[in-house]
Amino acid sequence: MFKTADGDTLELAPWRMRRLMRLVAEMRRYPPGTPPQALVHDLRLIIGRARRVSTQHRLGTARFESAGACCKACLLARQRQGGMELVGLSLTAPWQGGHVYEGFAPELEDEIERSGRVTKLRWHKFDSLAAATRDPVNASGPGVYILANGLVPKYVGLSKTLETRMKAHRWCAAVHHRSAAISVWVARVTRVEDLPAVEHAIIRLLKESLNNVALRNTVLKAGKGGLRIENVIPEQFLKRASYLKGSNLLDMKASQTLEFEWLE
Template identity: 45%
Template sequence: MFKTADGHTLELAPWRMRRFMRLVAEARRTPPGMTSRTITQDMQILLRRARRVAADPQRKIARFESSGACCRACFLARKKRDAMEVVALSVAPGAHLYEDELDELEMELEVERSANVALTWKHYKTLAGAAANTSGIGVYILMRGSRPIYVGKSMDLGERLGKHRLYARQHDSGLNVWIANTPLASDAAAVEHVLVRALRTRVTNRKLKVALIVGKNGLRIDNVLPPGIASPKAPGKLVDLAAGRTFELAP
């Protein structure tokens, strides 16, 4: 727990503290030889200098802003017992904080998902073939050659992939695609989020590179990734987490 400049207590979960450290290191553009102790000191300064600047009564979330260390930061926090639990954070280089710049930063607000599904992946060499032969609810991974570039979900995979095909034709991009149907739209949303988190920087999705909190029905996804799409940070074939857990990958 940390006391802010205006007397509030901010509490960060251990996994979010680790994320905070990574974001500070990235904002600092950590030079060779810099110790983790230096980065930790920057984190502590940012937390101690944070001030509450706004609140959303409906969502019961307050916004804190901080600057003056190696970078600037924003925290969203929710009331929890006698402290404010940080539920989102954003960090950017620079000594000063400006509202218009901060609004452009990607906030890391967690999303709650549940699913219990075994995926059966199908591969199509072209978007035309995928659009013509698929339907229903599901998820897809757009590929350029053997490299995943985008993860998506849809209530109608054929229609959605048809739109991707038009876009690809306009930009002269030869793409192939992996597809897996899911029974429910909520399953597709959970699988999409897990895939984006698993593939991380390999795909262009931005909004779903956020924390995934397991919902009350748990999160079990069998055969998470299609064959041949390997990633050192990706989970194994099975994700199986209880309610309240966080789907977090090693740095």
């Protein structure tokens, strides 16, 4: 737990604390091997000088600003039962001539809870959008899809009617003369209510190369029923999702957060 200058107590989930420590290390250009105690000290100093600047009662969030420590910081906290939880931190250089920073200041991330148990996704690859529109069996009904440039995934989406969505993408790609460069992976999803969870999981696993804006920076948190998806991404993309460790099974218990960047 951390105390702010106004006396608010902010709690941090272990995975988020490690993430924020890495952010501090990158901003201050700590050399490899710096003991974690040094990072915790700086993080505690940043939060200890933070003062509340706004409160969104409807959303249950509060924004804090900290200056005069090792950098300027903007913090976002959410009201939880019994206190406040720090859910985001953005750092910037405090003044010209101060510490040397790399300007690493990611957007503050929110969380969405999702539950579901999805039996094995059966991925089908099409070498073109035109080929996908001609398959009435594998590219129809509710499902998710990945548009790729070669073996580099670029966009993830969902649709209750894949056949309609593939035709729309084909038309758009043709207008921009991009049809020949796009390949497609498609997987049908039996229950429409599971579509958001499957799409979100794929986006978070492959986000480094995706052009998606929505959900890319939104943390996926398993709901009360947990979240299990078999064969969650095509085998060709497994190396891009270190969280899965090559198993291609996403199995999250209730309240577990999908943060593949923080594997121990």
